[in-house]
Amino acid sequence: MTEHADRPSFFARAIAMVRRIPEGEVTTYGQISLLVSGRVRGARAVGYALAALDGRESETVPWWRVVNREGRISNSNSRSGAHLQRQLLEAEGVEFGADDRIDLSVHGWDGPEGYF
DNA sequence: CTTCTGACTGGGA
C-alpha cells in the first residue's frame, strides 16, 4: 500500500470494497466507485486498482466479481485471464447469457446493507 | 512542471 494509514486513498478503499462482494454475486466498477467515493465516474480508477493487484492479492481479493456496466468481462483483463474470470464466476453459480452477459438484476450486488 | 493512458460510466447527438 502506498497510501497513508490514516488517509486511505481511493485506490485502497476500492480494494477494500471488492473484498466485501459476497460469493456468487457480481458488481460493476461504477458501483464500487460510488460506494467508496460517492462518484460513479471514478470507475476508471477502480479498474486501474484491480489491474495493479499483486499475485498474492489476486488470491485474497475477489477481483473476478467485478465486471463492467453491461455485465460483461472487460477487454484488457484477457491478459490476466478473461477465461479464468468466467470460469471462477460460473463455479460460484453466476450464469452467463447467450451473449456472454451476466443478468445484474439477478446476480448484481448493490453494496453492504444500509451502507448509506 | 505537463501530458497521456487505462480491467469505466453517464449523458447528449
Next chain:
DNA sequence: GTCCCAGCCAGAA
C-alpha cells in the same frame, strides 16, 4: 441501438 465527449484517480514518460 450507435458514436462521441467529459470526468474520475493513479502512475509513467
